[in-house]
Amino acid sequence: MVEQEIHHKGLIYTVRSAIHKDAQQLSALRMQIDGETEYLDREPGEAFIDVPGFERLIKTDTEKPCNLFLVAEVGGRIVGFSRCEGFDLRRFSHKVEFGVCVLKEYWGYGIGKNLLQTSINWADNTGIKKMSLNVLETNDKAISLYKKLGFEIEGVLKNDKLLADGRFYNTVVMGRFAPTSS
Template identity: 70%
Template sequence: MKISPQEFNVKGMTYTIRSATNKDARNLSKIRLLIDGETENLDREKGEAYIDTPGFEQLIETDTQSSRNLFLVAVVHDKIVGFSRCEGYALRRFAHKVEFGVCILKDYWDYGIGTNLLRTSISWADSNHIKKMTLQVLETNNKAIELYKKHGFEVEGILKNDKLLSDSRYYNTVIMGRFPK
């Protein structure tokens, strides 16, 4: 599904949040690889589950055509600096919900990009009668957990010893969900 572009100005930085297009595929492939190497908050290490340009083109096409999917990009001066996706389910028993995920280049943290990607996704979900948004977050990512709670998500469960990080320790994954009010 597509949304209308929105412009934001936070701490002197202006950026646009808009639906991804096929022209973004090449840059998304590069940016995802960079982001995966910048933090351990995500599921992948750099280079794992690599998505090439045709792979992103397919994702964008699928998400644009589906009323249950939303693929957003955050753009600063014509450069994609982050993105988010809401992915719905084809199975009837899960058709009422979407899973949310977000990632942003580290140089662009603290400009409200993640917050505005989340708010835009929530607004889209609510206006499309989606009954539940879910997400998973690393237990040590307190900033993200607080952001999600602030926007109506609640902890639904914990996956114990779910991720093995570079310090050779296991960490829990927090499962969160949001139901429209």
């Protein structure tokens, strides 16, 4: 169980493992965040996850040693979350895929960074050898953060996403490899 209190720019928030009772807030939060930015893969309402769906995700992520579901909470309100999802296939069992989202009103408080740093620490301590993620090419702040935390660009998926402006955008594929012990 992860739990860490963070003070940043006058905001106090907690990064912690998701629990069953978070499912209701997470369902509403994901829908709201999907409507706030085009950096994510979904349009508002697409791939909707209801409360029982989040309950199942939390249960699975709690039981599987290669999964991690974190939330960021301000005064009892969940304002962001992240997931690391591992693989059951043996050939991919060394890696996880990371995703993160934070309410727009809480951008700039280091919430995404702290969710990612907590995930990196967890991955390094549990023997995960690689973390991978996808990021929209126009999300310069995220790409810069990922690079600062040890991720490197592994490739670009050209014309991967069609956004509301009718244009296609590339997806940047990034990966971070666990430090090797000498």
